Amino acid sequence: MDVFVQALFSGLLEAGLLxxxxxxxxxxxxxxxxxxxxxxxxxxxxxxxxxEVGDLGSIWITMxxxxxxxxxxxxxxxxxxxxxxxxxxxxxxxxxxxxxxxxLENAALLYFxxxxxxxxxxxxxxxxxxxxxALPWNRVALAAIGVAITIALYLFITxxxxxxxxxxxxxxxxxxxxxxxxxxxxxxVAMAMGIGVLGLIAPFLVTTTSVSPTLGDRFVxxxxxxxxxxxxxxxxxxxxxxxxxxxxxxLGAAYLPGTLGLSAVWILFVLVLLFRxxxxxxxxx
Amino acid sequence: xxxxxxxxxxxxxxxxxxxxxxxxxxxxDSGGSEDAIEVGVVIxxxxxxxxxxxxxxxxxxxxxxxxxxDGGIDGRDLEFKFGDHAGDPATGARxxxxxxxxxxxxxxxxxxxxxxxxxxxxxxxxxxxxxxxxYSSATSIxxxxxxxxxxxxxxxxxxxxxxxxFLTWQADNGGQPVEKVGLLVDGTEYGDTAAAAYExxxxxxxxxxxxxxxxxxxxxxLSAQMTQLRNxxxxxxxxxxxxxxxxxxxRTLDSxxxxxxxxxxxxxxxxxxxxxxxxxxxxVTSTTSWASTIDNEASKKFAEAYKAKYxxxxxxxxxYAYAAAYLIKEAIEKAGEDADAEAIAETLRTxxxxxxxxxxxxxxxxxxxxxxxxxxxxxxxxxxxxxxxNSVFPEEFASSDYVPSGG
Numbered sequence: 001m002d003v004f005v006q007a008l009f010s011g012l013l014e015a016g017l018l019x020x021x022x023x024x025x026x027x028x029x030x031x032x033x034x035x036x037x038x039x040x041x042x043x044x045x046x047x048x049x050x051x052e053v054g055d056l057g058s059i060w061i062t063m064x065x066x067x068x069x070x071x072x073x074x075x076x077x078x079x080x081x082x083x084x085x086x087x088x089x090x091x092x093x094x095x096x097x098x099x100x101x102x103x104l105e106n107a108a109l110l111y112f113x114x115x116x117x118x119x120x121x122x123x124x125x126x127x128x129x130x131x132x133x134a135l136p137w138n139r140v141a142l143a144a145i146g147v148a149i150t151i152a153l154y155l156f157i158t159x160x161x162x163x164x165x166x167x168x169x170x171x172x173x174x175x176x177x178x179x180x181x182x183x184x185x186x187x188x189v190a191m192a193m194g195i196g197v198l199g200l201i202a203p204f205l206v207t208t209t210s211v212s213p214t215l216g217d218r219f220v221x222x223x224x225x226x227x228x229x230x231x232x233x234x235x236x237x238x239x240x241x242x243x244x245x246x247x248x249x250x251l252g253a254a255y256l257p258g259t260l261g262l263s264a265v266w267i268l269f270v271l272v273l274l275f276r277x278x279x280x281x282x283x284x285x
Numbered sequence: 286x287x288x289x290x291x292x293x294x295x296x297x298x299x300x301x302x303x304x305x306x307x308x309x310x311x312x313x314d315s316g317g318s319e320d321a322i323e324v325g326v327v328i329x330x331x332x333x334x335x336x337x338x339x340x341x342x343x344x345x346x347x348x349x350x351x352x353x354x355d356g357g358i359d360g361r362d363l364e365f366k367f368g369d370h371a372g373d374p375a376t377g378a379r380x381x382x383x384x385x386x387x388x389x390x391x392x393x394x395x396x397x398x399x400x401x402x403x404x405x406x407x408x409x410x411x412x413x414x415x416x417x418x419x420y421s422s423a424t425s426i427x428x429x430x431x432x433x434x435x436x437x438x439x440x441x442x443x444x445x446x447x448x449x450x451f452l453t454w455q456a457d458n459g460g461q462p463v464e465k466v467g468l469l470v471d472g473t474e475y476g477d478t479a480a481a482a483y484e485x486x487x488x489x490x491x492x493x494x495x496x497x498x499x500x501x502x503x504x505x506x507l508s509a510q511m512t513q514l515r516n517x518x519x520x521x522x523x524x525x526x527x528x529x530x531x532x533x534x535x536r537t538l539d540s541x542x543x544x545x546x547x548x549x550x551x552x553x554x555x556x557x558x559x560x561x562x563x564x565x566x567x568x569v570t571s572t573t574s575w576a577s578t579i580d581n582e583a584s585k586k587f588a589e590a591y592k593a594k595y596x597x598x599x600x601x602x603x604x605y606a607y608a609a610a611y612l613i614k615e616a617i618e619k620a621g622e623d624a625d626a627e628a629i630a631e632t633l634r635t636x637x638x639x640x641x642x643x644x645x646x647x648x649x650x651x652x653x654x655x656x657x658x659x660x661x662x663x664x665x666x667x668x669x670x671x672x673x674x675n676s677v678f679p680e681e682f683a684s685s686d687y688v689p690s691g692g
Contacts, residue, residue, distance in 0.1 A: 003516055007509035014506055106331070114335035116529060118561050120536070127540040136540045139506070208536070209505050210529050210561065214333045218503050254509035259472035259499050 006133040007254040008247070013135060015246030016143025019150045020201045021219050022226040022238045024194035027153060030233020031170035031190050033090065034082055037097040039223060040216025041104040042077075042195055046070050046202035047211035048112050051119055059124075059203050066199030074195025078188045086187075101216065108213040116210035124207055138207040145204060146242075149197045154235045156193070166190045225269050231279025240280055244268070321362040324613055325384030327405055328395040332371035333503075336528075337397055337552060337602055341420070342367060343595055344606025345394075348642065351590070352610065358617050365610070366390060370401050377401040381408045381416075391617070391626050392417065394609050397602075399423030399475055406434040415630040417613060419605035422550060423478050427659040435633045435658045437612065437646065438605060441478055441550070444572050445486035447664040448523055448548050451570075451678050453490055455546075459689040463546070467519030468497040469510060469526065469534065479525035479550065487523075495519050500526065505533025511541055521546040527553050532562055539565055544690055548572060555667050555674050557598040568690050570668040575601035575646050576676040578684035579665070583641035604645055611642025612652060634658075647682050 025039045046066055056062050081100060085092045124138040157163040169176040169183040170190075177183050209215075226245055230237025245265055252264030272279070326345055329338040345365045353362045366388055368380030377396060384390045385408075393409050394417040396402035402421035409416035410431050418426060418436040422444060427436055456462040468483055470476035480497060487494050496517035498510040507530070514522060522545060526534060531554045534547055547569065548554070554571035577588035577599065587607055591599040599607075615638050620628040638644070638652040646652075647663040654660050666678035668687060675685035 003509070003512045006512040010506055010508040109331060109335060114330075114339045116336055116558050118532070120532070120562055120565070134508070134540045134542070136536065208533075210532065210558070212333070212336060212529075213331075214335070217333075250506070250509040253498065253500065253507075254513050258497070259476075262472045262499055262501050 002132045003254050004251075005131050007250040009130065009133045009135055010139075011247035011250035012243070013139045013143040013246070014249055015243040016146035017139075017201070017205075018146070018222060018226050018242035018246055019239055020142070020146030020197065022223040022230075022242055023150045023153050023235055024197045025220075025223050026227045026230065026233055026235050026238040027157070028191055028194040029227055030235070031157075031166050032082070032187055033170070033233075034191075035090065035094045035097065036194075037094060037220065038077070038100040038104060038216075039097075039195075039198075040218070040220030041101040042070065042073065042216070043198045043202070043205075043219055044108060044211055044213065044216040045073070045104055046198045047206050047209075047215065048108060048117070049199075050202040050206050051117055051211065054119075062203040063200050066202050067196045068199070070199030070202075071192040071196030074192040075188050077195065078191035082191065083184060083187075101220075105213045105216065112213070114212065116212040117206075118210035119206045120208075124204075136208070138204055142201060142204040142208065145201055149200060150235065150239045153193065153197065154239075157235060162186065162189060222265075225265065229269060229272055229279055231281040234279070234281040237279055237281030321364040322358055322617060323364050323366055323388060323390045325368060325381065325388065325390035325393045326365050326395040327368045327370050327377050327380045327384070327393065327401075329372050329397050329401075330367065330369035332373070334372050334397055336558075337420075337600075338369075340552075340600045340603040341395065341397070341606045343591065344599070344603035345610050347587075347591055347594060348607045348610030348614075351642075352614055358614055359622060363610070363614060363617075368395075370396065370405075372398050372401065374398075374401045374404040378404045378408045381405045381414075382412070385409075385412045385414045390414070391624070392613055392629055394419065394606075394613065396421060399426065399478075402426055403429070406431050409433045413630070414626050415616075415633055417609050417633070419609040420602060423475065424482070425478075427657045431658060432634075433630050435654050435660070437609060437652065437660045437662065438574055439662060439664055440659065441482040442485065443661075444550050444664050445479075445482040445523070446489070447572055447666065447678075448483070449486040449490035449492060451548075451666045452492065452521055452546065454678060455687060455689065458687055460546075460687075461520065461689070463492065463520040465493050465495045465518050466521045466523055467495055467514035467517055469507075469514065469522055469524040470497065470499060471502045471525055471530075472499050473502075476525045479523075483523045500530060502527050503529050505530060505536070507534050507537045508541065511537050511543065515541065515543055519545065522548070524549040525553070528556055528558060532559065535562060535565055535569060546570060546690075552600050552602055556600050559669065560672050566669045567671065568669065568688060570666055570677065570687070573601045573665050573667045573674065573676075574662065575604040576665055576667045576674050576682075576684070578673070579647060579676050579682050580684060581645060581647075584645035587642075587645050608643050608646045608652075611640050611645075612638055615640045615643055649681075 028034050028036050081096050127134040127136050128140050165181045165186045169186045226241045230241035248264045252261040328341050370377035392415045396405050397420045399421040410433050416434045422441045424440045452463045470480045484494050526549050531549050548571045555573035560566050616629050616632045617624050619636050620632040643652050652660050665676045665682050667674040668677045677683050677687040
């Protein structure tokens, strides 16, 4: 019983983290059709910045500062790299973001060195006890922020005027332009939001996970699984997929024999691709 | 218009890729003098284990600097040429080949991941170049019949035996008696080999393996696995986790209020970055093949020189790199003037190496390779105390008393 409860709750916490990492990717993918391979590398950069700025008196201030920094970074990436290639084949954007990931990784290696770094002592100690399961507070906070980010992004895209403009611009660029929407501006905002949310989780993530230059590789792969599973570009789908992936990971690790537990997520992924290639929530926001 | 955009897009890609190449090149090493004796080092300087590669590179560089300041090898400079394998076996083989055939190095050393080491050993065998392996611990490396491969680091079964010996010993020295152990290993060949070695050592020591759980290296959320291990009745955990996951495991144990010995192989725990855990690090005891506190003058001198030069504590990997450099120096000297690769290999097969530098690792003073090309230094248990790894076991190499948990 306590194995199940522990696996269930830590799966949900994992899901919250996966949401936080994936929704930005889903947003950029969904509304812009841009496959951003540098998403993980940008998360890595956000984590290093979180460690560098250190304690600003309150972790919330660090969060807001990092959101600003990463949103600006997202905007710059869009204006400098994506926009010039926006009308080209998707392969170009894919190569550009892949190139950016390589540059960021090597720059981090050069500037921060190769040793893993973290801030486990950032002052969020102890665990939440619930039905016999122990959930470290920093992971709980991380998951809560992930859920909050997901809801906020979803509301932003579906309810706000800017969100509707973003969707309009992504669905029919020409029509959007004709109706007076500044397409380039709204897409830059979408990119800034998608990357900016990475800044919100970085200050918490460095308390549970060490950062090294190649950290992005690990996250970007799982984030892509979540985005594709959810139905490319659907924020709601990504949220549901994150829960499925998180639970599959922890329940698989607890109950499946040997290394089968590690493969569970990938087996699930292959099955979904075979039987529902458009993803769980394909073609919806 | 569209043609121009296409060109601009392509130009951006080209610019990004070349920028990354320039950055990557800055990481490498170059230059060298005419008549230096060159030795090739194939290690991970980028990729997921670049952190370990950095320690290793510094170990070689420090030894090179000392050796050359002290007159080199019979008046000639010793120079290490570095090749980056980034954790990839094919790249490792290519780098080794380039170093031997183009750069004409007289010997090879390095690699880290056992998979890479294995293919570099095959390459060295083909090219008849002596290859000194100071890191990888997979058993297969010395069980494949290689005659040019010489490993200074003990293989996994000896690490496993040290863990079970320690579990027995600590029960008589204030610790809790342990009868049941649980395994936590990754799903790679390394994890499989570790699990097999742990099972064998446990059986030999009269311990029961009650459960085996798996993880993906890099995972830090291990509470599902840990809860299963606790339910199985395990009183100690033998793991194959690398540093990232080991730190996650220690945090998980703490969050579950479960206080049991957790051990893994070498720098999977015993590394300076482990102290990022703060208070949680204290008391953790795990295996290492070297500790700066062991009673050995040359070893202490090395630790101080390393700290002075790099402003960081050395790891066992750095110590093994440094010792390998001195071993190579001694082998070349023993092989005689103008020694070629064949003469150096033959010296490594037959001679005993007694220089201080080559014996900063716990050998007891003499390093010698058996017929399989394996040397037999001791494996130690080190315990964390306020930012220092103290050697606590075996007693012959202990610098501090073991502090049982809760004590």
